[in-house]
Amino acid sequence: MNKPSEFDAALLEEMRALLGDRVTTSRGVCEHHGRDESYFPCAPPDAVVFPQSTAEVRDIVDLCRRHKTTMIPYGVGTSLEGHVLAIRGGVCIDLSRMNGVLAVHEADLDAVVQAGVTRKQLNEHIRHTGLFFPVDPGADATLGGMAATRASGTNAVRYGTMRENVLALTVVLADGRVITTSRRSRKSAAGYELTRLFVGSEGTLGIITELTVRLYAVPEAMSAAVCSFQEIAGAVNTVIQTLQAGIPIARSEALCATTMKAINAYSKTGYREQPTLFLEFHGTQAGVEEQARLVQDIARENGGMDFEWTTKPEDRTRLWTARHQAYFACLQLRPGSRAVSTDVCVPISRLTECIVETSKDISRASMPIPLFGHVGDGNFHCEILIRPDSEADLEEAKEFNERVVNRALAMEGTCTGEHGIGFGKMRSLRKELGEAVDLMLSLKRAVDPENLMNPGKVVSTRD
16 A cells, blocks of 8 residues: 555645545554455555545545546445455445435335435335335445446345446446436336446446435235245255246245355354255245245255245244355364355256256365355356465366356356445456456447546556
């Protein structure tokens, strides 16, 4: 990291004139903003700023553009592919103080929020309305960060991802222009689809400052179920057959025996330490009971044991809290380790095959590799637990990940279902999409010709 004296002193002075003490070059703060949940080493920015409005973000961008200084948008740092690491220094723009819910349109089932609003904050704000925002990546991420990485989560099988749930964005471009990508109407054929261009752009095309998101009515009833299996294939086949039968499950998570062992130790639960399904159903009271019974029959045909379901909110909360903590639970299987996360997604008809073959790779690995994921949409993760100081571990993890990615691509899947590219998956993106990456690069150069917006992520430019 550059020392403050080596950083652009004129830029620093102008930013402090604009934001006062909401500008810092403190080593501790910069190092905090140079890390995410990935295994990559810390790459701190030279300075961190804390804007409170779109106008302030625009002014910061104008200053950085004039001083040819790179910019990295930051939410809460829960990304897994190095998205927020300042690999070329520059200014980190922390949007966490832009946390206002600007409007809730109950009749239209949407809300307008600033980028720093977290999903839990929004749901708490609208709880009295009988509405909720469903995209649930586990971490209490900011909605701006979730849009930038095209986040997903446990509810995606029923409610979709951020791609389906963002109606419009306010974005500050690299040249300082502020644009709105769409209006609040539920559909539009007005020009290019700019909203979806920026959803998933990972801060490389502009800085998202406001979002309009879809809301949904809280279901009349919800039920959650747990079922164990002798083999992971039985669990995955149960979900595939459930979907093919048209049973409207809201959540469907498969967890391997290793993951269940970690969850029991971390969350003090007593689940069977075998391959397991966590399920949830939304609808009417009669509907969720019928759905649970139908899935129980399918599970039994696939070797399911001890199918248990409940409608008690405290039981559902306990179940999904344990699932959301699985990542941190798995880290405790090898204390001091970091996780290299795989994130492939395949058509559901190939999912069982992909997971079974990946499980064979796991059995040959030298380190623990828990497997779990959102199998209802074909997405699963392997958490490869490496020792941070071991080059041998890291090399083995990279080789394992490449085998998993190659397998998914051969099955017409993707290298990333929800974590995004960052700089960790850039080679895999090229392998997956080929010349389409060149078009992405052309878009990047057109919108950000000086490569100031989160450089070194998603696509590789030749500066």
